[in-house]
Amino acid sequence: MNRRKRIVVGVSGASGVIYGVRLLEMLRELDIESHLVMTRSAHMTLAYESDWRPADVQALAHKHYPNADIGAAISSGSFPVDGMIVAPCSMKTLAEIATGNTGSLLSRAADVMLKERRRVVLMVRETPLHLGHLRNMTAVTEIGAIVYPPVPAFYARPDSLASMIDHTLGRVLDLFDIDTGTVKRWTGQFEVNVASLANAGLTTA
Template sequence: MSGRPASGKRRVVVGISGASGSAYGIRLLEMLRATPNVETHLVVSRSARQTLQLETSRTVSDVEALADVVHSSVDIGASISSGSFRVHAMVVAPCSIKTMSNLAWGNTGELIARAADVALKERRRVVLMLRETPLHVGHIESMLRVSQAGAIVFPPVPAFYNRPQSVADIVDHSVMRCLDLIDIECEAAPRWGEASRSLLAAATNAPKRAPSGMSTHE
């Protein structure tokens, strides 16, 4: 079923949980806001409100202003809690172990887990940017269960082939890859083919360096 409402826009639900990594959710909203014909629905959990204050200089109001529609995390009657409300996809960024476990075991008393559960039963794409390490067997079992239900577990593991120069570069690459998974175009960071070709060319053309302690004349 299409996630496009009568307006023709693709609706994307964004959940921000209390896990560390608020920057991922904020950057996701910024990228979606810059994408034509996308309507975002945001849910910020109670724990996420505290994490936002600890990790960023953004207020909750600042973050909510990036979304088209904002829902309370305790509003189980929200539009996104029903399968008849068509959405394109849902991303939880960052996703806490609690949120993933709630989804894995059917504990849908909070709106993020409820909306994700609804999206899965309607066979829509759900991406969980899981933020936890190391993992014990209970975490891994929950990852298996949500994967079997159709969700994509996407820990934002940084890439280094693009030579990131800042934390923002690392965040942009992970969020771009996340958007790839829900079929939304966003060229926010170098991709492997682009980065590898330019870096290999630079390495090939660079002057040869002698090993440390040796002269090039020896």
């Protein structure tokens, strides 16, 4: 099928809504078609954590759907997409996907991706984790999803919050064979601050 790459983006109510917003920006910059669904809680978190309005975020996507629209295109396995990213993924959303309790479009879309054996990445956001959270993570992994907590990579020496976010999302998109150009890739060698090593009682030898 000759079409451009197409990714479904789910944004739930967990803290870290900037991951979903920046992901949509990056997909637009890469000319990748994005289909967005946001939960009601995500709208609330957006207001708490940013100056973005829901309409502004929706405008970043090529197509957006109400979370109550169970009949939307992305709720069917016959609608061709390359996968789905939930950024961020709340524990409620994780539980719905893990148990197949798909009462909303977001969880239904993820369920469809999994049954069609398409890639689903869940950027789960919560800490500390209790056993129920861990069991749900195990369950979604067993049915084919990838659990990807947005943990920053400090070896990349990030100089800003924005660069940390871009590196994390770049690694998420690596899972879809999409190179954003925002990942500082490990090569086995890196510049060592000799003075810092000396202060730590270490040596480069």
